[in-house]
Amino acid sequence: MNKLTTYLKDxxxxxxxxxxxxxxxxxxxxxxxxLGATLFITAIVALMDFVANGSLKFIYSLFKN
Structure with missing residues (x-):
């Protein structure tokens, strides 16, 4: 217990x-x-998500009957 007390005091x-x-x-x-860096990174991730979503929808539409 002495070591813990010493650690806490130090x-x-x-x-x-x-x-x-x-x-x-x-x-x-x-x-x-x-905050600025967080908003910037959030915008980049949202843009990447938008592009990936659009690309996949286009690819899926090519194979749809």
């Missing part, structure tokens, strides 16, 4: 004293970058 000390937390502006900027 972890708390590191988080409070040694970690550099981002400021509010840096946090907002990082959030906007992540």
């Amino acid at each position: 972890s708390y000390k590191e988080l409070v004293e040694k970690v550099t937390w981002p400021g509010w502006e840096q946090l907002q900027q990082s959030t906007m970058i992540v």
